[in-house]
Amino acid sequence: MTETMKAVDIRGGTGDASSLFINPETPKPIPTPQECLVRVRAFGLNRGDTMQRQGFYPPPPGVPKTLGLEFSGLIASVGGGENAGEMWKVGDEVFGLVYGGAYAEFVAVDKRMLMKKPPGLSWESCGGMCESWFTAVQALYLVGEFNPKLTRSVLWHAGASTVSICGIQLSVAAAQEDSSSASPKVFATTRQETKRDFCVSELGCTGAVNTLAYPDKGGWESEIVQLNGGQGIDLIIDFIGGPYFSSNLALAARDGKIINLGLMGGALTAEGEAVNISPIIMKRLRYEGSTLRSRDVEYQVRVKALFEEKVLPKILDGSFKNVISKVFEWENVVEAHKLMESNNTKGKIVCTISS
Amino acid sequence: MTETMKAVDIRGGTGDASSLFINPETPKPIPTPQECLVRVRAFGLNRGDTMQRQGFYPPPPGVPKTLGLEFSGLIASVGGGENAGEMWKVGDEVFGLVYGGAYAEFVAVDKRMLMKKPPGLSWESCGGMCESWFTAVQALYLVGEFNPKLTRSVLWHAGASTVSICGIQLSVAAAQEDSSSASPKVFATTRQETKRDFCVSELGCTGAVNTLAYPDKGGWESEIVQLNGGQGIDLIIDFIGGPYFSSNLALAARDGKIINLGLMGGALTAEGEAVNISPIIMKRLRYEGSTLRSRDVEYQVRVKALFEEKVLPKILDGSFKNVISKVFEWENVVEAHKLMESNNTKGKIVCTISS
Incomplete structure (x- = not known):
C-alpha cells in the first residue's frame, strides 16, 4: 500500500491561483539510493510554479507533478540507508533546489544537491533561497x-x-x-x-x-x-x-x-x-x-558549487540580502500565488509548513 | 612626391560592376616597420568586395579604400629593412589575407599575416585561397x-x-x-x-x-x-x-x-x-x-594558425580542393564582378596581374 502525505495540488489539473488546495492523499515519495527524503519546513514560490500551475511548464520526465523548486527541511530518511561514509543522516537540517515536488510534506532530493542549512539562517530564508x-x-x-x-x-x-x-x-x-x-x-x-x-x-x-x-x-x-x-x-x-x-x-x-x-x-x-x-x-x-530546470544534475551541481563559493558566505556575513518579501502558512498558498501574480513584491514569497 | 601605381578604382566612388577601372594614379602604399610591401600577382574576388563597391561595407579605419581582401605575390620591400632575424626578404613568394587594397600592383601586409607560397601551388590558387x-x-x-x-x-x-x-x-x-x-x-x-x-x-x-x-x-x-x-x-x-x-x-x-x-x-x-x-x-x-574583417590582427593570426594546421596540408596533398571557378586578367575586372554577381559560379573568381 502506498503511503500518503499532504501536498499542494491543483483542482482540475491546471488553473488559476484559486485552484490550489492541500491534498492529503498525495503519494509520499520513496527515495532512490541516490536521494534523501526531506521533511519540508519551508518552500519558495517561483514564476515557474505559476506557469506550471497553468499548464505551460510541465515538469521534466520522472519528476512529481507537485509544484515547488526549492525547500528547507530535515532529513527524514536516507535512500539506500545510512551506511558508513554516508554524507547525510536522519535529522540533518538541509536546503536546496529540486526539479519539482517541494510544495509538500516530503520531497525526495538528489544527495549531491543537498546543502547543510547554516544555523544562523532561518527555515524561511533557506527555503526561498536556491532558485533565484x-x-x-x-x-x-x-x-x-x-x-x-x-x-x-x-x-x-x-x-x-x-x-x-x-x-x-x-x-x-x-x-x-x-x-x-x-x-x-x-x-x-x-x-x-x-x-x-x-x-x-x-x-x-x-x-x-x-x-x-x-x-x-x-x-x-x-x-x-x-x-x-x-x-x-x-x-x-x-x-x-x-x-x-x-x-x-x-x-x-x-x-x-x-x-x-x-x-x-x-x-x-x-x-x-x-x-x-x-x-x-x-x-x-x-x-x-537558458533555463535552470532543464539542466541535468551534473550541471546543477556545478551551479551549486558556484553558489557555495560566491553567494552563501556573503549571505552569512550579511553583505548579500536574501530578500524575503512575505511568508505565508502553506494553508494560504492561494493568497501566496495571488500576491506573486500581482507583481507588487520585491523579493521572495515563502510558505512554511508548521504541522 | 608620392609614388603612384595601378589599382582598381571605382568611378564616382561607389557604383555597379561597370564603374570599376584601373587607375594608374593610385598612391603606392608605404609599408610600416610591421609590414611588407607585396607586388601582387593574383587576387581573389569576394562578396564583401561587391558590397564595398556599392558603398555598403566601408573599409576599417586606416585601410586603403582600394578593394581586395586576399592576394598572392612577391615581397617588393620589407618595412623597417631586412635586419638580422627578419622573417621576410625581397623576392619571397607569399600569399595571405589583408583588410583591403589587394586589387592593386602593390599591397602592404602585416608581417604576421604573410605565408610562404608553397612551390606546388599556383599564383591563382593562392591568390584566391585565404578569405573563404x-x-x-x-x-x-x-x-x-x-x-x-x-x-x-x-x-x-x-x-x-x-x-x-x-x-x-x-x-x-x-x-x-x-x-x-x-x-x-x-x-x-x-x-x-x-x-x-x-x-x-x-x-x-x-x-x-x-x-x-x-x-x-x-x-x-x-x-x-x-x-x-x-x-x-x-x-x-x-x-x-x-x-x-x-x-x-x-x-x-x-x-x-x-x-x-x-x-x-x-x-x-x-x-x-x-x-x-x-x-x-x-x-x-x-x-x-561574426565577421572576419572586423577582427583585430591578433585574432586573425589565430585563424591563420588554424588554417596552416587544418587546411593547407590537405590542399597540398590533394584531399581538399581550393575550387577556382574562373581566372580573369585584372584588366577584365568588370567582367569578373559581373560573373560573381550572376550567382552562377561554384568556387572562387580570381584576377591575375601579368604586367
Whole structure:
C-alpha cells in the first residue's frame, strides 16, 4: 500500500491561483539510493510554479507533478540507508533546489544537491533561497561568462524580480572587489518608479531606468546608453523576451552577450513587424537562451558549487540580502500565488509548513 | 612626391560592376616597420568586395579604400629593412589575407599575416585561397566551437558558396577522421538543383536540400530534419540572415548554435511578421554573429594558425580542393564582378596581374 502525505495540488489539473488546495492523499515519495527524503519546513514560490500551475511548464520526465523548486527541511530518511561514509543522516537540517515536488510534506532530493542549512539562517530564508540565486549565478558566470576584469557593463532587466535582485548584488560585489578602473558598471530596468529607486539605493546599481517613463520608441534604451557614458552594454540578462528582443540588439556593445532566461512579455517580437537582425552580425553579438530546470544534475551541481563559493558566505556575513518579501502558512498558498501574480513584491514569497 | 601605381578604382566612388577601372594614379602604399610591401600577382574576388563597391561595407579605419581582401605575390620591400632575424626578404613568394587594397600592383601586409607560397601551388590558387578558408575555419572552430566528438550535425547554408565549399570539406574531413560512431553528419542547403548535387556528390555531404524545391512553409526545414534521422542540427552556419532566422531556430537541436556570417537575403526576418523567439530559451540555443574583417590582427593570426594546421596540408596533398571557378586578367575586372554577381559560379573568381 502506498503511503500518503499532504501536498499542494491543483483542482482540475491546471488553473488559476484559486485552484490550489492541500491534498492529503498525495503519494509520499520513496527515495532512490541516490536521494534523501526531506521533511519540508519551508518552500519558495517561483514564476515557474505559476506557469506550471497553468499548464505551460510541465515538469521534466520522472519528476512529481507537485509544484515547488526549492525547500528547507530535515532529513527524514536516507535512500539506500545510512551506511558508513554516508554524507547525510536522519535529522540533518538541509536546503536546496529540486526539479519539482517541494510544495509538500516530503520531497525526495538528489544527495549531491543537498546543502547543510547554516544555523544562523532561518527555515524561511533557506527555503526561498536556491532558485533565484542559482539562476543568477548560472546566467552571470556559466552562460554569460561574466568576468569583472573584462566585462565593462551588465544590465539586469526586471531589476526588482527575485533573480535580478540576486544578480545585481552579485554583479555589484564583483565590481567592488575588482580594484581596477575597468570594474563593471551595473544597470537595471524596471516598470515602476519605486522599483527603479530600490535598484539604485538599496542594491547599488550604477543606474536604473523605469522603461514606462520613456514612451518614445528607443527612449529608455537611449537613457541606458547615456547612463553608461555613451557605450553599449557588454552583458544583458533578460526575462522579458520577445518585446525586448530588438531593444537588446540595439543596447548591446560590440561582442556583447544577451542571455534570455524568460518570456514574461511573451515570445513574439515587438509590434508585429519584421525584425532587423543586422546588429547581430555587425556587432558580433551572441543571443543565448537558458533555463535552470532543464539542466541535468551534473550541471546543477556545478551551479551549486558556484553558489557555495560566491553567494552563501556573503549571505552569512550579511553583505548579500536574501530578500524575503512575505511568508505565508502553506494553508494560504492561494493568497501566496495571488500576491506573486500581482507583481507588487520585491523579493521572495515563502510558505512554511508548521504541522 | 608620392609614388603612384595601378589599382582598381571605382568611378564616382561607389557604383555597379561597370564603374570599376584601373587607375594608374593610385598612391603606392608605404609599408610600416610591421609590414611588407607585396607586388601582387593574383587576387581573389569576394562578396564583401561587391558590397564595398556599392558603398555598403566601408573599409576599417586606416585601410586603403582600394578593394581586395586576399592576394598572392612577391615581397617588393620589407618595412623597417631586412635586419638580422627578419622573417621576410625581397623576392619571397607569399600569399595571405589583408583588410583591403589587394586589387592593386602593390599591397602592404602585416608581417604576421604573410605565408610562404608553397612551390606546388599556383599564383591563382593562392591568390584566391585565404578569405573563404579563413572564414570557414573561424566559423567552425572559433565561433561554432565545432568538435567532431561532440557535434553530431553541421548545416552549411548556401552550400555552393565559396565559404561553404571550404566549410563542408573541413566538416566532412573532420567527420571522416573521427572513427567514433558519433562522427558528425554534414548537411547543406542550396537554391539550385545542380548545386545540391554538387554538395553531395563532389563535396561529400550526408545530405543537401534545394530549398526552392519545397514551396510549403517549413518544407525544406522538415526535409533536413528527416535527412538527419528526425533530429535537429547542432551547428548551423548561415549567410542568408533575416529570411532564415526563424527557420534556423526551428532547425536547431537542443543546445544548438547558429552562426550568422552574412545577410545575403537581407537583414529583415521573413514575411513582415513578428518572430516567435521561444525556441531560443526552450532549446537553449545560441545565435551568434561574426565577421572576419572586423577582427583585430591578433585574432586573425589565430585563424591563420588554424588554417596552416587544418587546411593547407590537405590542399597540398590533394584531399581538399581550393575550387577556382574562373581566372580573369585584372584588366577584365568588370567582367569578373559581373560573373560573381550572376550567382552562377561554384568556387572562387580570381584576377591575375601579368604586367
